Amino acid sequence: MKKHNFYAGPSILPQTTIEKTAEAIINFAGTGLSVMEVSHRSKEFVAVVDEATALFKELLNIPDNYSVLFLGGGASTQFAMVPFNLFIKKAAYLNTGAWSKKAIKEAQMFGEVDVVASSDDKNFSYIPKGYTIPKDADYFHVTTNNTIYGTEIKYDIDSPIPLVADMSSDIFSRPIDISKYVIIYGGAQKNLAPAGVTFVIIRNDILGKVKHHLPTMLNYQTHIDKESMFNTPPVVPIFAALQTLRWLKEKGGIEEMYKINVKKAGLLYSEIERNSLFKVTVEAEEDRSLMNICFVMTEGNEDKEKAFFEFATSKGMVGIKGHRSVGGFRASTYNALPIESVAALVETMKDFETQNK
């Protein structure tokens, strides 16, 4: 049976990324060796890092005064790296959920953190608006997409101070004006590659201002100077990332991907709103994520949750259980998820409604 992969992360990757990576695990670039057992300084692997960096810049239209880094580990390390590199006297953060809270916690080790607004009063089911970004803070940090709650900041914020964004789960899903940010970072395991590599887009002139000691590996300058090759990088995730970037370019780039994402999300949100058994957890349409669509049973139908989960599983749906802090269901519709999978889920929801009438 065809599986429809709605996992929130690690999550679906393009079929070509999977096939090309499997091939390179056996024979990489005609070397007769696995990509896992070739020096990262071999000309074959250096070519992978160079092309991945160039494509990253091309696809996102990144200005020349920015660097793109591929670092080992996950975005959680960035929660500390950002203040290590930028915190002087005060930082500002927007609290939109569990990942924002983790980022705030790390910044608080460095001093005063101004949480400008929070949506925790309604279990993070909306994006706060109308807040004021303090002009005297060193930077303002946001989490653009909140996988757990299904909310997303789908626009580039105008910030009077340097803007930092965790885009782990929505990078490459919509066009971004990079020049509005000083740092964009994210774990790769949604729209890019398997877990184990983190991308960082950084404006070069923002560094070198802090006075405290910086551990070498936590200093962005270390990795900028060595073009992501200060230490041995995670070779397989970077190789896979390159395949996804090539696929993105072939598919028409980010503008095209955005159109498809709007269509996919529209299809599913419409069905949830139409279907008498389900409702979207995020009320305001402008706050609804294009990547993670959260929904629960309507009032009076809560007892059908388990039955729907089992019915959907029997139809090949994988990874649709909602996060425990929201409950219900979550369908993640990342770039690599084909519209056919969304259509299959919509069909499943319709069938379930008919059966339960």
Place this chain on the structure above:
Amino acid sequence: MKKHNFYAGPSILPQTTIEKTAEAIINFAGTGLSVMEVSHRSKEFVAVVDEATALFKELLNIPDNYSVLFLGGGASTQFAMVPFNLFIKKAAYLNTGAWSKKAIKEAQMFGEVDVVASSDDKNFSYIPKGYTIPKDADYFHVTTNNTIYGTEIKYDIDSPIPLVADMSSDIFSRPIDISKYVIIYGGAQKNLAPAGVTFVIIRNDILGKVKHHLPTMLNYQTHIDKESMFNTPPVVPIFAALQTLRWLKEKGGIEEMYKINVKKAGLLYSEIERNSLFKVTVEAEEDRSLMNICFVMTEGNEDKEKAFFEFATSKGMVGIKGHRSVGGFRASTYNALPIESVAALVETMKDFETQNK
């Protein structure tokens, strides 16, 4: 032509690790999905981490009061994590080369570091002896195998203070008495898995004594509490590590591996000593690495270096160029390198000598 992979790292992995990983990239544990696109919290992937942890403990005979962690990123991050977690007033380090120096540099950010001995007077071509470990230091740090210079501490040091070892390039190559160490760490990309995961063996009671702030991701306790699943771990490197651990067990474990390693290294060191064109860079036999065998041309034959490199390359030898700071050649003979590859290199050296007589 058959390739003989002598890369220093990333380096040769068992054929079964390569094949099983390629298979799982296509279809993981019968899920019909790639191991790259399945949630790390799925029961299938949790089983991978659990078995890898259990086998790690079994193979190295790790006592119950230790934890085994698989962390994202490389060993370079450990250079900072060790002092973050253990440094109170003073640390002691042995300087045996480039990696030791990097570890020392990170510790110096925390305060006084006593470098008890160094072999930098002879380009790190020997292991210092007869030094005194200060009893008032918080811990003593050593790099057991020095890939660049071909030296190795092939015994477990008796230390009056907590002993920490970077075993990136010799873990699983010889039996170790774990109880003599409080922390053993290493990048996976020599004897275990592709780059992107770092293992840490840690005695649980050594933590919780420092007073300074610890970034969450740099706190070993974070990862002990969450059994390496605090954040999304590097799934492909961990899956590959499990395959290598199974292979190690099937091959008879570490005792058996050690016997083969002694035989492989013996074969190559004997030929270098016999052959009039080559000499080992590490004089004392007790200091010679079983994992990285460094050799240069003998006096008067320096002009034949390039010719030998080309001849060896034509015979299928890959990755035998010595590190630029030592020159000449380096043959890395990690666990997965078959004795046939060592024999092929020996044959190549003999043929080259005959041709140049």
